[in-house]
Amino acid sequence: MKSNTRLDHRIIFDIVDPGSRVLDLGCGNGDLIYLLARDKNAKVQGIELSDEAIYECVKKGLSVFNSDIESGLVEYPDQSFDYVILNQSMQEVTKVDFIIQEALRVGRKVIVGFPNFAHITARLRLFFQGKAPMTKALPYRWYDTPNVRCLSITDFRDFCREKDIRILEAFYLGETAVIKFWPNLLALNAIFVLTK
Amino acid sequence: MVKKEQTVGLVETKYFTFAEPPHEMPLEFGGKLGPITLAYETYGTLNADKSNAILILHALSADAHAAGYHRGDKNPGWWDPMIGPGKPFDTNRYFVICSNVIGGCKGSTGPSSINPKTGKPYALSFPGITIGDMVRAQRYLIDFLGIEKLFCVAGGSMGGMQVLQWVASYPDRVRAAIPIATTLKHSPQQIAFNEVVRQSIMSDPAWRNGEYYEYGQPERGLALARMIGHITFMSDKSMEEKFSRRLKNGNYNFNFGVDFEVESYLRYKGDAFVKRFDANSYLYITKAMDYFDLSGGRLIPPGRRVDTRFLVISFKSDWLYPSYQSQEIVRELKMRFVDATYCELRSTYGHDAFLVELDEMKEIIRHFLDKTYSGADVLRVYEI
Numbered sequence: 001m002k003s004n005t006r007l008d009h010r011i012i013f014d015i016v017d018p019g020s021r022v023l024d025l026g027c028g029n030g031d032l033i034y035l036l037a038r039d040k041n042a043k044v045q046g047i048e049l050s051d052e053a054i055y056e057c058v059k060k061g062l063s064v065f066n067s068d069i070e071s072g073l074v075e076y077p078d079q080s081f082d083y084v085i086l087n088q089s090m091q092e093v094t095k096v097d098f099i100i101q102e103a104l105r106v107g108r109k110v111i112v113g114f115p116n117f118a119h120i121t122a123r124l125r126l127f128f129q130g131k132a133p134m135t136k137a138l139p140y141r142w143y144d145t146p147n148v149r150c151l152s153i154t155d156f157r158d159f160c161r162e163k164d165i166r167i168l169e170a171f172y173l174g175e176t177a178v179i180k181f182w183p184n185l186l187a188l189n190a191i192f193v194l195t196k
Numbered sequence: 197m198v199k200k201e202q203t204v205g206l207v208e209t210k211y212f213t214f215a216e217p218p219h220e221m222p223l224e225f226g227g228k229l230g231p232i233t234l235a236y237e238t239y240g241t242l243n244a245d246k247s248n249a250i251l252i253l254h255a256l257s258a259d260a261h262a263a264g265y266h267r268g269d270k271n272p273g274w275w276d277p278m279i280g281p282g283k284p285f286d287t288n289r290y291f292v293i294c295s296n297v298i299g300g301c302k303g304s305t306g307p308s309s310i311n312p313k314t315g316k317p318y319a320l321s322f323p324g325i326t327i328g329d330m331v332r333a334q335r336y337l338i339d340f341l342g343i344e345k346l347f348c349v350a351g352g353s354m355g356g357m358q359v360l361q362w363v364a365s366y367p368d369r370v371r372a373a374i375p376i377a378t379t380l381k382h383s384p385q386q387i388a389f390n391e392v393v394r395q396s397i398m399s400d401p402a403w404r405n406g407e408y409y410e411y412g413q414p415e416r417g418l419a420l421a422r423m424i425g426h427i428t429f430m431s432d433k434s435m436e437e438k439f440s441r442r443l444k445n446g447n448y449n450f451n452f453g454v455d456f457e458v459e460s461y462l463r464y465k466g467d468a469f470v471k472r473f474d475a476n477s478y479l480y481i482t483k484a485m486d487y488f489d490l491s492g493g494r495l496i497p498p499g500r501r502v503d504t505r506f507l508v509i510s511f512k513s514d515w516l517y518p519s520y521q522s523q524e525i526v527r528e529l530k531m532r533f534v535d536a537t538y539c540e541l542r543s544t545y546g547h548d549a550f551l552v553e554l555d556e557m558k559e560i561i562r563h564f565l566d567k568t569y570s571g572a573d574v575l576r577v578y579e580i
Contacts, residue, residue: 065536
């Protein structure tokens with residue numbers, strides 16, 4: 001793997017066991033599943049809405065389905081995959097609960113990566129300036145953001161507890177490295193590994 | 197780096213005759229047919245291990261002439277933008293084959309062919325044929341050319357049905373499949389349009405129960421059938437862009453002649469069709485499409501493993517073969533863990549989009565073929 005690979009991609013790359021079957025929901029231009037296929041011998045598939053991103057995937061030789069992720073999951077039989085990845089795409093769907101449950105149905109494990117809306121920058125901005133959160137992981141303004149779900153790391157832990165979803169591992173990401181302390185205050189992004 | 201695209205140049209149609217009695221080809225719904233002639237064309241060169249062959253499958257009214265020019269012709273073959281040196285089906289690299297379907301009238305055996313037993317055209321004594329029969333006949337040609345495994349089968353609309361049928365019938369003989377703007381099964385709406393088309397032919401007295409060959413085509417009925425077809429091939433938006441409400445002669449005439457350009461276009465297309473297509477072929481082929489149904493596990497029979505790679509393409513504005521039908525194909529493939537990519541392309545051309553030069557389609561097919569042919573480092577056989 002190249003050293004300029006995104007931090008979240010490096011973490012997910014390390015989580016996935018070699019030879020796994022992987023479905024990436026919202027796979028973008030396919031960078032992550034390409035790495036997993038090439039260097040971890042994973043059997044990968046992706047679902048992606050953007051046409052341009054689909055072309056990039058096909059150029060890489062990847063197999064991808066051009067659709068939104070809410071309607072793209074139904075046809076997969078139970079436990080078709082070892083991992084279902086929802087990296088930076090969960091906060092862009094409205095039916096989060098449905099997606100997570102479906103992901104847990106078709107995959108043995110689900111890897112969820114999302115931006116933390118309770119990062120200290122966001123809190124200070126809201127408290128002192130009275131403005132909607134913007135951080136390095138949340139670069140959008142209120143009127144052009146694709147995010148429809150605003151959650152913190154604590155919110156997501158509560159969600160998993162309510163829904164009886166087991167958290168196997170959690171990683172908290174700063175700008176350039178993983179952080180250990182006060183993640184809900186200091187982490188820009190979080191990556192959770194879930195199972196039923 | 198953009199490679200220069202060129203034409204395949206001057207081409208000729210070839211003919212292959214097989215299934216001579218008593219070795220006629222058995223047909224899906226019983227009966228048999230023979231001898232059978234297939235008209236076909238090839239472009240490019242078959243490599244030494246015969247691993248670079250691509251079979252192009254045509255839609256309802258097309259023919260074996262997919263690319264290049266026939267001597268003296270102004271217009272190239274029907275998929276010329278896609279086939280040639282440097283084009284997506286790159287004849288510098290691949291050996292491209294296209295044959296006219298049985299039941300057709302462009303050189304392959306069909307209802308207008310002479311029945312050797314009677315010395316007269318078959319007309320309605322031609323047996324009922326299916327998409328499966330068309331594909332079986334093509335298999336004889338592929339065997340004759342000495343090709344064990346096709347690198348790719350590709351086609352749009354009814355050509356896409358033949359692509360799916362190739363995988364269903366001969367899964368070990370297809371490496372890559374590109375079904376475009378097509379369906380696993382004809383829907384009631386598609387059957388309904390075909391029935392109106394058939395009725396317009398059969399209600400023309402000049403059709404004479406199919407025995408019109410001495411007298412000439414049922415011109416009114418066949419032209420009307422084609423006019424209906426052309427409406428379904430376009431989209432509301434493409435018609436607006438092409439014709440809007442423009443008038444042919446500047447004012448309204450109130451004489452039920454041609455007022456609008458769209459009327460003129462449909463009449464022109466209808467009349468031109470009568471000169472180039474046999475009415476009985478239209479009946480037989482539309483029926484073959486209506487009978488097509490590979491749903492319910494028939495695309496890939498249970499227990500069978502298929503390592504064909506699929507690229508399924510649909511067009512947003514195609515209301516005759518809407519995207520949901522292509523998605524159904526992919527759903528069927530995914531349930532069976534067949535390697536499939538699905539792409540819904542933006543185009544306003546409606547069903548006709550696959551015949552129109554479309555950069556996105558060219559690019560995606562080019563890359564898909566390239567990666568499949570050269571063996572991308574990320575290609576995996578997906579095991580259950």
